[in-house]
Amino acid sequence: MSNAEMKKEVKNKIDVGAKIAPYPMPVILVGANVKGKANFLVAAWFMETAISPPKVMVALNKLHYTNQGIKENKTFSVCIPSEDMMKSTDYCGIVSGFKVEKSGVFNVFYGKLKTAPMVTECPVNLECRLDKVIDNGSHELFDGDILSTYTEEKYLTDGAVDIKKVKPFLLSLNERLYYKLGEPTAKAWGVGKKYKP
Amino acid sequence: MSNAEMKKEVKNKIDVGAKIAPYPMPVILVGANVKGKANFLVAAWFMETAISPPKVMVALNKLHYTNQGIKENKTFSVCIPSEDMMKSTDYCGIVSGFKVEKSGVFNVFYGKLKTAPMVTECPVNLECRLDKVIDNGSHELFDGDILSTYTEEKYLTDGAVDIKKVKPFLLSLNERLYYKLGEPTAKAWGVGKKYKP
Numbered sequence: 001m002s003n004a005e006m007k008k009e010v011k012n013k014i015d016v017g018a019k020i021a022p023y024p025m026p027v028i029l030v031g032a033n034v035k036g037k038a039n040f041l042v043a044a045w046f047m048e049t050a051i052s053p054p055k056v057m058v059a060l061n062k063l064h065y066t067n068q069g070i071k072e073n074k075t076f077s078v079c080i081p082s083e084d085m086m087k088s089t090d091y092c093g094i095v096s097g098f099k100v101e102k103s104g105v106f107n108v109f110y111g112k113l114k115t116a117p118m119v120t121e122c123p124v125n126l127e128c129r130l131d132k133v134i135d136n137g138s139h140e141l142f143d144g145d146i147l148s149t150y151t152e153e154k155y156l157t158d159g160a161v162d163i164k165k166v167k168p169f170l171l172s173l174n175e176r177l178y179y180k181l182g183e184p185t186a187k188a189w190g191v192g193k194k195y196k197p
Numbered sequence: 198m199s200n201a202e203m204k205k206e207v208k209n210k211i212d213v214g215a216k217i218a219p220y221p222m223p224v225i226l227v228g229a230n231v232k233g234k235a236n237f238l239v240a241a242w243f244m245e246t247a248i249s250p251p252k253v254m255v256a257l258n259k260l261h262y263t264n265q266g267i268k269e270n271k272t273f274s275v276c277i278p279s280e281d282m283m284k285s286t287d288y289c290g291i292v293s294g295f296k297v298e299k300s301g302v303f304n305v306f307y308g309k310l311k312t313a314p315m316v317t318e319c320p321v322n323l324e325c326r327l328d329k330v331i332d333n334g335s336h337e338l339f340d341g342d343i344l345s346t347y348t349e350e351k352y353l354t355d356g357a358v359d360i361k362k363v364k365p366f367l368l369s370l371n372e373r374l375y376y377k378l379g380e381p382t383a384k385a386w387g388v389g390k391k392y393k394p
Binding site: 009010012013014015016017018019020021022023024025026028045046047048049050051052053054055056057059061078080083086087088089090091092093094104105107109111120121124125126134136137138139141143145146147148149150151152153156159160161162163166168169170171172173174175176177178179180181182183184185186187188189190191192193194195197 | 206207209210211212213214215216217218219220221222223225242243244245246247248249250251252253254256258275277280283284285286287288289290291301302304306308317318321322323331333334335336338340342343344345346347348349350353356357358359360363365366367368369370371372373374375376377378379380381382383384385386387388389390391392394
């Protein structure tokens with residue numbers, strides 16, 4: 001790119017303001033027992049936060065019913081639904097646990113922690129022990145240690161979870177749209193070897 | 198699902214252990230000035246953490262060069278590359294800023310904060326002011342207020358950023374694979390209305 005072209009490109013930049021960031025995130029179901037009953041919340045604000053022990057953090061609006069259950073039991077789950085569960089997952093995002101009993105929407109199982117409900121139909125379930133809660137204004141951040149990863153033989157390739165078999169789907173929050181995951185296209189820490197800056 | 202079928206399905210669950218969670222995350226470039234020079238790190242552990250003001254958090258291994266720059270200037274950027282930038286983005290993940298000067302890999306621009314470098318070629322750039330750093334063992338969590346979102350007219354549809362035009366790509370960390378984003382398939386807070394539990 002020439003200097004003139006670059007200046008033009010910077011000039012083309014528009015500041016659309018301080019907004020929720022526009023990118024797609026995998027959809028998850030966060031599970032917690034609330035008042036002794038399994039409840040599941042749809043979320044897409046989550047990430048891993050440490051390697052060893054592996055940790056996962058979910059950012060949940062303080063208005064959610066699930067939050068009190070996580071604090072009560074100090075456990076939660078992160079369940080990854082596949083694209084064929086889009087309707088039932090979205091349903092959990094439409095109705096609140098405050099108003100509707102959601103324990104019957106999915107088949108539920110428990111792991112070693114006994115109080116972190118997991119969705120049997122989800123190809124991947126992370127069972128987590130709460131490490132800390134961070135108050136972040138509109139949201140609470142729940143950071144947990146991943147103790148177990150439950151899956152099924154049919155989702156594995158060479159002993160590891162195969163995303164192509166899991167078929168997670170993604171949420172573009174601003175657009176209020178679900179996206180399918182596309183095809184794998186290149187090796188990470190690989191394709192860049194051919195790049196010459 | 199009958200009770201017998203459900204029991205069978207739970208029985209099929211395998212615990213593959215405490216591992217990095219298997220799901221794909223959008224790839225980003227985190228920008229920071231280190232010792233006065235723009236540096237960019239490839240990351241995929243990030244999420245939004247609050248609505249108003251909107252915040253974004255990135256989890257960066259403590260070994261990274263970029264971390265010191267964020268702490269030094271109290272600013273950083275989150276830049277979303279499109280799939281046609283896969284090679285140059287991956288290159289930034291292969292070489293470390295400790296060893297290789299990366300300021301020339303991309304064209305760089307600065308916004309109102311003056312110290313958060315952003316990649317001109319990226320369709321979306323979030324300019325962030327550091328709010329807090331959380332020590333999380335292997336990783337540091339940098340939580341920042343999104344002050345501006347830079348994009349270009351060509352990425353907008355009806356005034357909003359259109360993910361289909363941005364074409365972000367995703368990293369499946371365990372598989373060390375990049376995935377394309379697929380097609381939008383259903384309305385969020387919509388498709389679930391047809392669901393009857």
